[in-house]
Amino acid sequence: MSTALQHNRTAELTLTQLLDANQGFALLARGTTNHCPMAMIALSKMHASPARLREYFAQWQEKYAIYSDTDVVAIKRENWQHSLGQVEDFPALHRCFGAWIAEQGVAKLLVEVLGQIPFAPASGAFHAAIRLAYGLEVGHHGEIAAALAALVTGHLALPLPQMKDEKELMTAEAALAVLSQQMAGRHYGGPWITTQLRAVALDPDFVRYLPQVTLATTNSGELITELATLAIRLYWQTKNFTSLHMVTGLHAARIVCEHLQREFPAELLTHLLPNLMAPLWSAFAAAYVALGAPALAPLPQIEPDALALDWPALLARAVQSNNDHTIKMSYSCWQEAQHYLPQRQRQPQQQQPRQPDEICAADLYLAAVRRMLPV
Structure with missing residues (x-):
């Protein structure tokens, strides 16, 4: 076995062991959410050494980790939807989903959750979707279960565009221009992204002015690429923390949708993808309004x-x-x-x-x- 191959296998084993250990951590951490598994997977993908992965885990465990409550009432599989928006149910639902995957596989649970509740990619400031994407990338069942439990218990539903004539469909960039014209400069209180997004959702003008964009039916890549390009332009323009999450959230959406397109038949995707794309656009638009709906600046000169x-x-x-x-x-x-x-x-x-x-x-x-x- 080559040295490089041995290194890769050691790194993969180390990551799996640390992700397994992370399953004992709560959804939240001291002053933040549990970023540990997402950061470790990203580090691994960027070729961090096994020693570096262990070092990162150790510092997170010491500074931020909160251990999950183990004394919880079990959630029956047929009752999982009762936990929608009930963040205190996360430990029990995490266990429920973990057992479900062990018995029936990841695909079965993905179809169940994504097909039965409205997709809410902004849940937990986009972290639930990011955690799901990263979990799917490395195939860690515990992380996939945790991410889906976070999507359910932290469910942050946002208004969808009101149905309009097809002639009124527009590109995402044109839609942002409409939102900027109508809602630029508004401030939504609270230090947390989720608090700001909830405030945007309650603003009647957001529902009034939210345009409808063209959505994918069998391939999500075009809309995601359009939104991702806008997200990095906004981040470059504003250096805003919310726009950073728009960038990482769009990357996560691409991973999830590409996984679905690889693993599921076209007839299922025809139903499933539009149900994912409309909420993704609404989440992106709400985040844009939350950061002040600035007019999109011309592309800069880069030194x-x-x-x-x-x-x-x-x-x-x-x-x-x-x-x-x-x-x-x-x-x-x-x-x-x-x-x-x-x-x-x-x-x-x-x-x-x-x-x-x-x-x-x-x-x-x-x-x-x-x-x-x-x-």
């Missing part, structure tokens, strides 16, 4: 030094961070940039500032991570 480091060099820096948002943002930007590399490769490398008409999303993802990480 050469912002693009000087390549991804391997940036990832080597990212894996040394203990900041969970820096870790996840670096991973999401790296992965999302791959969708635009053919566009970038068609343009010549240069040492002069890259002008707005030469910018593509791959540049923004790279420059955003470069700006985030210390020199």
Whole structure:
């Protein structure tokens, strides 16, 4: 066995062991949510060593971890929907879903949960969806069960666009322009993203002005790519914490939808994907309004030094961070940039500032991570 292969297997085993240990942690942590499993998976995907994974877990356990309540009343499988929006049910529902997966597999539970309740990707400030995506990426049943339990118990439903004539459907960028024109500059109280999103949902103007965009029927990639491009532009423009979660949340949505498209037949996707895409658009729009609905700025000029480091060099820096948002943002930007590399490769490398008409999303993802990480 080669040294590289042995290293990869050791890293995978270490990650699995640490994710198993994380199953004892509560949904929330000290002053935050339980980012630990998401950060560890992102670190692993960015080629962190087994020692680095153990180091990250140890510091999280010491500083932030809260252990989950083990004295809980069991939830019967047929009653799982009663836990919708009941965050105190998370430990019991996590166990219920874990047993369900062990007996019938991941696919059965995914269809049950995503098909029976309205999809709410903004739940837990997008963290439930991110946790689900990462769990699916590494195939960890405990993480998938935890993520689905978090989606249910932390369910944050947002208004959907009112049905309009098909002639009124628009692109997401045009829809943001409408929201900015009508709702720019509004402030929604509370320090937490979920608090702000709930306030947006209660604003009658959000329901009134929320446009309807064209949704996917059998392939989600087009809308997700459109939203993801807008998200990284907003993050570059605002440096806002909410816009960071829009970037990582869209990456998670892509992972989940691509998993569904690989694993499920087309006739099921025809029903399932539109039920996921409409709430995804509403969550994105609500987050945009929560951060102030700023008019989307023209693409910037990017100086050469912002693009000087390549991804391997940036990832080597990212894996040394203990900041969970820096870790996840670096991973999401790296992965999302791959969708635009053919566009970038068609343009010549240069040492002069890259002008707005030469910018593509791959540049923004790279420059955003470069700006985030210390020199």
